[in-house]
Amino acid sequence: MEAEGRVPGPALPAGGEGPGADSHLAASALGTARGPLLAAAEVLALDDEEDDLEVFSKDTSLTEVNSFSPSVPISPSSMINQYKFEDGPELRDLFITVDDPESHVTAIETFITYRVVTKTTRGEFDSSEYEVRRRYQDFLWLKSKLEEAHPTLIIPPLPEKFIMKGMVERFSDEFIETRRKALHKFLNRIADHPTLTFNEDFKIFLTAQAWELASHKKQGPGLLSRMGQTVRAVASSVRGAVKNRPEMFTEMNNYMETFSQKINLLDKIAHRIYKEERDYCNEMKEYGPIHTLWSASEEDIADSLKGIAGCIDRCCRATEKRMAGLSEHLLPIMHEYILYSDILMGVLKRRDQIQGDLDSKVDALANKKTEKDLFSEEIGKLEDKVERANNALKADWDRWKQNMQWDMRSTFTNVAENNLRYYEE
Amino acid sequence: MEDCLAKKMEITVSEAEKRTGRNAMNIQETYTAYLIETRAVESQSEGQCAPVESLWRRYSEFELLRNYLTVTYPHIVVPPLPEKRADFVWHKLSADNMDPDFVERRRIGLENFLLRVASHPVLCQDKIFYAFLMQEGGWKEMVNETGFQLKADSRLKALNATFRVKNPDKRFTELKHYSDELQSVISHLLRVRARVADRLYGVYKVHGNYGRVFSEWSAIEKEMGDGLQSAGHHMDVYAASIDDILEEEEHYADQLKEYLFYAEALRAVCRKHELMQYDLEMAAQDLTSKKQQCEELATGTVRTFSLKGMTSKLFGQETPEQREAKIKILEEQIQEGEEQLKSKNLEGRDFVKSAWADIERFKEQKNHDLKEALISYAVMQISMCKKGIQVWTNAKECFSKM
Numbered sequence: 001m002e003a004e005g006r007v008p009g010p011a012l013p014a015g016g017e018g019p020g021a022d023s024h025l026a027a028s029a030l031g032t033a034r035g036p037l038l039a040a041a042e043v044l045a046l047d048d049e050e051d052d053l054e055v056f057s058k059d060t061s062l063t064e065v066n067s068f069s070p071s072v073p074i075s076p077s078s079m080i081n082q083y084k085f086e087d088g089p090e091l092r093d094l095f096i097t098v099d100d101p102e103s104h105v106t107a108i109e110t111f112i113t114y115r116v117v118t119k120t121t122r123g124e125f126d127s128s129e130y131e132v133r134r135r136y137q138d139f140l141w142l143k144s145k146l147e148e149a150h151p152t153l154i155i156p157p158l159p160e161k162f163i164m165k166g167m168v169e170r171f172s173d174e175f176i177e178t179r180r181k182a183l184h185k186f187l188n189r190i191a192d193h194p195t196l197t198f199n200e201d202f203k204i205f206l207t208a209q210a211w212e213l214a215s216h217k218k219q220g221p222g223l224l225s226r227m228g229q230t231v232r233a234v235a236s237s238v239r240g241a242v243k244n245r246p247e248m249f250t251e252m253n254n255y256m257e258t259f260s261q262k263i264n265l266l267d268k269i270a271h272r273i274y275k276e277e278r279d280y281c282n283e284m285k286e287y288g289p290i291h292t293l294w295s296a297s298e299e300d301i302a303d304s305l306k307g308i309a310g311c312i313d314r315c316c317r318a319t320e321k322r323m324a325g326l327s328e329h330l331l332p333i334m335h336e337y338i339l340y341s342d343i344l345m346g347v348l349k350r351r352d353q354i355q356g357d358l359d360s361k362v363d364a365l366a367n368k369k370t371e372k373d374l375f376s377e378e379i380g381k382l383e384d385k386v387e388r389a390n391n392a393l394k395a396d397w398d399r400w401k402q403n404m405q406w407d408m409r410s411t412f413t414n415v416a417e418n419n420l421r422y423y424e425e
Numbered sequence: 426m427e428d429c430l431a432k433k434m435e436i437t438v439s440e441a442e443k444r445t446g447r448n449a450m451n452i453q454e455t456y457t458a459y460l461i462e463t464r465a466v467e468s469q470s471e472g473q474c475a476p477v478e479s480l481w482r483r484y485s486e487f488e489l490l491r492n493y494l495t496v497t498y499p500h501i502v503v504p505p506l507p508e509k510r511a512d513f514v515w516h517k518l519s520a521d522n523m524d525p526d527f528v529e530r531r532r533i534g535l536e537n538f539l540l541r542v543a544s545h546p547v548l549c550q551d552k553i554f555y556a557f558l559m560q561e562g563g564w565k566e567m568v569n570e571t572g573f574q575l576k577a578d579s580r581l582k583a584l585n586a587t588f589r590v591k592n593p594d595k596r597f598t599e600l601k602h603y604s605d606e607l608q609s610v611i612s613h614l615l616r617v618r619a620r621v622a623d624r625l626y627g628v629y630k631v632h633g634n635y636g637r638v639f640s641e642w643s644a645i646e647k648e649m650g651d652g653l654q655s656a657g658h659h660m661d662v663y664a665a666s667i668d669d670i671l672e673e674e675e676h677y678a679d680q681l682k683e684y685l686f687y688a689e690a691l692r693a694v695c696r697k698h699e700l701m702q703y704d705l706e707m708a709a710q711d712l713t714s715k716k717q718q719c720e721e722l723a724t725g726t727v728r729t730f731s732l733k734g735m736t737s738k739l740f741g742q743e744t745p746e747q748r749e750a751k752i753k754i755l756e757e758q759i760q761e762g763e764e765q766l767k768s769k770n771l772e773g774r775d776f777v778k779s780a781w782a783d784i785e786r787f788k789e790q791k792n793h794d795l796k797e798a799l800i801s802y803a804v805m806q807i808s809m810c811k812k813g814i815q816v817w818t819n820a821k822e823c824f825s826k827m
């Protein structure tokens with residue numbers, strides 16, 4: 001299972017040592033498992049059809065190709081279909097919005113559905129516009145299907161089921177709005193993802209009517225098989241650290257640990273700042289009127305005092321704007337990336353698990369020379385799996401980092417701008 | 426203000442020093458002494474400077490001086506001293522009298538006090554004040570010798586007068602109301618300002634955490650690393666900038682405090698007026714009743730109910746000699762009383778006149794000072810915003826390079 005001087009993936013930050021496999025299938029995967037800014041020219045033969053986005057490949061387990069331009073950046077502040085394009089606007093052919101939350105009451109429960117509107121020019125979609133209603137459970141279902149299908153791809157985070165800390169009630173307007181925004185982002189990130197966007201379940205999610213979706217959900221691997229997966233996952237984690245983990249992934253792991261730590265800190269800081277600003281604003285609200293009161297007993301300086309009172313009020317309003325900016329931009333992003341770091345850790349674990357499977361089979365092989373043939377085929381398959389998983393992860397990782405960078409950059413720039421505006425006022 | 430002391434002399438309180446010594450009760454204590462330096466300002470020829478005279482005083486001596494001035498010049502609004510203990514502190518400032526920042530601010534306050542007294546047309550001419558500045562030894566005795574403590578009105582007496590006075594000058598009543606309002610509004614303002622300062626401090630300082638986390642984060646990033654690192658540096662600058670800003674604001678707060686204490690001085694003048702007026706009213710009342718008594722005795726008619734009348738009815742009339750004697754005494758008293766009343770009236774009118782003149786002067790000074798203070802506050806705020814703009818512009822640049 002040695003890598004045979006395989007085609008390297010040059011732009012990988014960790015200078016990856018592409019775990020090679022000789023499978024012809026891998027050939028399609030590797031060469032393009034690169035950093036994002038790769039032109040479409042790198043597409044290998046097998047992927048000709050992939051070039052044309054109109055083609056929908058059902059065999060997602062085999063193809064992990066990212067042949068085109070990457071991170072179409074998502075502007076965090078877009079509520080409607082306004083996306084800033086970095087390059088390749090012509091590549092965006094799927095527009096999704098999530099809006100119009102409505103509450104439904106049944107005998108058993110009350111829940112909220114959201115309207116999901118999809119506009120697309122893709123061929124495999126029967127029509128160019130779809131409108132469906134989905135509830136949070138449906139989103140959860142979609143997410144788990146995606147995770148199943150692509151264990152080592154980075155699936156975007158969903159908003160949490162409910163908020164533990166805060167005073168936010170399950171059905172308060174604020175909560176619903178925050179969730180709606182997050183769901184909107186979730187779907188759009190999937191749509192942007194070069195591979196996930198072609199996932200069948202995703203398509204069904206966007207297009208099927210409620211009853212269709214319900215019946216579709218019932219198919220597919222049932223509860224038992226999912227349980228089986230979980231058991232294996234636990235078993236493999238008990239096995240301990242994977243011995244053959246390529247260095248790149250160890251680095252990733254370390255990076256994620258630190259990153260997660262830092263993001264958590266930043267989130268706390270951002271919340272703290274928000275709180276302090278709010279307290280400051282409250283005090284200022286008292287500060288202004290005192291001056292007006294004073295001006296009532298003065299003659300000469302009454303005007304100056306009134307002037308100051310007016311300015312203090314404006315300061316107050318400016319502070320409120322600043323706070324709003326924070327809560328709209330910075331706080332949600334921080335939160336998202338906290339979730340992301342959890343997801344990534346999960347992804348890394350799964351990759352390890354796959355690798356673990358491979359390794360254990362290899363060990364088994366060493367002990368059972370007689371069944372070598374049988375095994376080697378299995379091993380071959382597993383190696384493929386590992387390699388594909390690794391590549392998928394690598395590629396997605398790069399993409400994710402690029403996205404993250406962009407997000408961070410734009411978010412903090414936003415914060416800075418807000419502050420500037422505040423001071424200018 | 427032509428020949429007030431301030432024009433003739435430079436006065437500064439230039440240093441503060443911690444001392445230990447034994448106080449009146451022979452207990453060891455630590456206190457701060459302040460160095461007062463004075464130098465005559467004359468038309469100086471090139472390169473020649475008048476010699477600097479200096480002496481040390483402690484806060485309690487300042488207090489003694491001020492007490493003396495308030496008793497000796499009750500019609501003057503005497504400038505207040507800086508606060509004895511730190512009030513209206515926000516959490517970073519300590520309320521400790523020995524804290525260097527507090528001592529420093531007090532030093533400035535004391536200097537301000539001396540300058541105000543020296544620029545006052547009446548107060549600057551006082552000998553005791555002059556001696557305070559120039560004569561180190563024996564000053565305390567000198568002050569005590571003036572016996573001013575005896576002249577001081579008792580608090581109780583003053584309170585009594587405030588309640589009972591019937592006809593105070595309307596202007597003083599208004600002034601009293603004004604000074605009450607001023608005091609309450611300024612102290613409210615200072616309290617809220619302290620809270621605002623606290624919060625602002627919090628906002629800035631928390632941003633400092635960004636600096637630390639950014640720099641740690643930049644260690645694991647490749648492309649974002651530089652941007653993060655330099656942005657973090659700017660966050661630190663931002664967080665640190667609040668210290669200077671708030672220190673400057675402290676100065677503004679001190680200016681407001683001065684006028685808070687001035688309100689008290691205003692009230693003291695009003696009280697003195699009320700006291701004098703009450704005295705006057707009492708004296709007039711006394712005189713009237715004596716005159717009445719005299720008349721009664723002379724004419725034998727009892728116009729009003731009096732104990733004397735009753736007893737004389739019960740125990741018999743007095744002899745004419747007794748009556749004559751009484752009338753004589755009363756007439757003397759009446760005479761005295763009328764003179765006293767006249768002089769009191771005069772005193773009262775003089776007081777009102779001179780007090781009101783000083784009050785006008787004070788009002789002008791107050792308006793001028795407060796306006797300046799408010800303007801400088803606004804300027805401070807603007808500069809704070811400018812600094813903020815600078816920091817965030819820099820930070821923004823760093824962020825965009827991430």
